[in-house]
Amino acid sequence: MSTSPALHLDHPADLFKSRAQFFRGVPSMQFLPDADRPEVAFAGRSNVGKSSLLNALTGVKGLARTSNTPGRTQEMNFFDLAGVGYIVDLPGYGYAKASKRDIARWNDTTNQYLQGRPNLKRVYVLIDCRHGLKDNDRQLMDDLDVAAVSYQLVLTKADKIKSGALAKVQAAVEAEALKHPASFPRVLATSAEKPLGPIGGMMDLRDAVARVLLGMGDDFGDMFA
Ligand SMILES: Nc1nc2c(ncn2[C@@H]2O[C@H](COP(=O)(O)OP(=O)(O)OP(=O)(O)O)[C@@H](O)[C@H]2O)c(=O)[nH]1
Numbered sequence: 217m218s219t220s221p222a223l224h225l226d227h228p229a230d231l232f233k234s235r236a237q238f239f240r241g242v243p244s245m246q247f248l249p250d251a252d253r254p255e256v257a258f259a260g261r262s263n264v265g266k267s268s269l270l271n272a273l274t275g276v277k278g279l280a281r282t283s284n285t286p287g288r289t290q291e292m293n294f295f296d297l298a299g300v301g302y303i304v305d306l307p308g309y310g311y312a313k314a315s316k317r318d319i320a321r322w323n324d325t326t327n328q329y330l331q332g333r334p335n336l337k338r339v340y341v342l343i344d345c346r347h348g349l350k351d352n353d354r355q356l357m358d359d360l361d362v363a364a365v366s367y368q369l370v371l372t373k374a375d376k377i378k379s380g381a382l383a384k385v386q387a388a389v390e391a392e393a394l395k396h397p398a399s400f401p402r403v404l405a406t407s408a409e410k411p412l413g414p415i416g417g418m419m420d421l422r423d424a425v426a427r428v429l430l431g432m433g434d435d436f437g438d439m440f441a
């Protein structure tokens with residue numbers, strides 16, 4: 217497949233053979249890097265597993281800071297992948313005990329970013345498979361619909377429930393995704409703990425993210441497979 221001379225990839229997901237690197241923590245819009253390359257962002261409720269998924273996705277342990285304490289990620293953290301694009305780990309929303317200041321920060325900075333970033337090619341909206349969609353997830357989906365920012369829903373922590381229950385949640389979330397114009401119809405199920413198992417879903421996510429960053433368009437062929 218064709219890429220820049222420095223990159224020889226047999227498959228899009230091979231992009232992840234390059235080691236992702238921390239690029240910059242961004243507390244407010246003025247610190248954003250130039251919008252000179254494609255970018256994808258990971259959004260979701262606090263503690264849903266955004267930072268863990270990013271570590272599993274890139275295969276770089278400790279790249280994004282994870283924690284049992286909700287609200288761990290407080291800035292937008294930018295990671296560079298092979299100079300091709302940025303992957304952004306966003307602060308979580310919906311943490312009941314967050315201070316007013318933190319909530320305001322999410323609302324202002326992260327919303328501004330999500331709705332006004334020209335090179336933001338896709339948002340991955342993470343949903344804990346044990347809880348399904350919550351109202352604040354739906355709010356984000358509505359906002360992204362209005363801003364016409366394309367997004368895909370990704371179930372996290374798939375190792376925590378049985379496969380039958382997972383399939384049910386996946387079907388329910390997929391049914392809801394179909395009603396949102398900017399949402400992908402297909403919902404991925406992932407686990408950061410068991411990334412290579414049958415429920416790991418990591419190869420699908422790697423393929424999806426790499427295609428977006430490489431500007432290859434989506435593999436609609438197996439979208440409903
Ligand atoms: N079993 C299991 N635990 C997970 C998985 N992903 C994340 N966790 C755990 O969930 C907790 C939260 O993970 P984080 O990755 O820090 O979540 P986050 O969404 O980045 O959280 P904030 O930055 O606070 O918004 C940690 O204790 C993780 O170890 C998973 O796939 N399986």
Ligand SMILES: [Mg+2]
Binds near residue numbers: 281289305306
């Ligand atoms: Mg985090």
